[in-house]
Amino acid sequence: MGFIKFIDVGFSYPGQNKPVLQDVNLSIPKEGVTAVIGPNGSGKTTFSKLLMGILKPTGGLIRLDGEPLSSLNLAQTGRRVGYVFQNPGKQLFCETVEEEIGFGLQNLGLTPEQVSRKAREIMEYFELTRYSQSFPLSLSTGEKRRLAIAAVLALEPDLLVLDEPTAGLDPYRKKLLGDYLERVIASQRGVVIISHDHRFINKYATRLIRLEGGQFAEVGPTGNHH
């Protein structure tokens, strides 16, 4: 069942002749971890921004849970789909790590007690507690990435879109993230990751698609799970 559906979707950047996506028909379910691979510049990030409604298709239609994405504003899409940018520094703007995580939760209408409890839980899991009062932009790249991911995970969106989530993460933190994603999909939610991290994909992806030349192709499993 497709939570997000691409129907004959094409996309070109303004002033550029070569389309990034052409006649894409693709369904992203609200389950499992869908990994997107493809060469640098093949359009993976563009695809994820279309998925999120940050970019609008130049042809075709994208549906979110049946509704045309074009009829929803970013705030409406954002309640269903959580997005973590390739460059996590771009989405951090609060004075402290704790506020950064609490910001989205407050906007969901949670009580201050609920916000605080949830923020504490997720900071604990991602080992950010000792930085709770630190300025987010003063963290290291790997810590910023953990924070950006944690802030979006806390919101429990139906679908999580993570662009290069393991870049800057050490192996131990990659495992923490992967284990959390397994929890996410166990609660009937879906994850899309864009990644060149083959070890991470091998361990956590449940579906693999490759983007090349503006089109997607499904990649098959090896049949060798261990």
Added chain:
Amino acid sequence: MSKVSFRVGQGEIVALLGLSGCGKSTLCLCLGGIIPHCLGGEMTGGILVNGKKTRDCPVAQLALEVGLVFQDPDTQLFLPTVEDELAFAPENLCLPVEEVEARVGNVLTILGINDLRYANPKNLSGGQKQLVALGAVLSLDPGILVLDEVMAPLDPESKKRISDAVNALRQRGKTVLVVEHDLEAVSFADRILVLENGRLIKDGQAPDVLGEREFLLRHKLELEDELRIKRWDL
């Protein structure tokens, strides 16, 4: 960082490992003199680059000897075309035009980005920007190259190109410091340094350190189960 001491010889390829936040990028910034010259904080002890004290040497001068490629390429790119980015450093060295052109052409080929020559870096993907940022430093041709986690956003072909480029630099007597988390990505290193909470806890030949499974597992630099699973035909 605290009481970090090490020495790197010319032509050595050194990998720097350690958990996020342990001080790897800070160490890179120290090598380029950005610490203490541009960022705040207090630096004790001293760093010598080719015999010069970084504390006494202007950043502009150190930049000729130490090429830094940061984790976030957006912080390094500012010109309207890829060609301009790659030509910027050699032009500022007042090299002859033919030499500038040769360096630009050479770097485009090494990194496999000839097709991006006239593109605006602003319009490139994250991985492509990373290659251009690296290219801009390669065209400077410094004696010491510092690569701070440049591999993660790159596709397998680009990763291979970079490790080939590093090997070629070694042949030319260049010194390279590579920060990475993926042990496979540093397989070309001669030597490995490990930082933990700002302290140097290991300094050894790469095959020896990579062979110390116990140590790598204990310090969370490697995970047992990640090695075995091969679910996808990648």
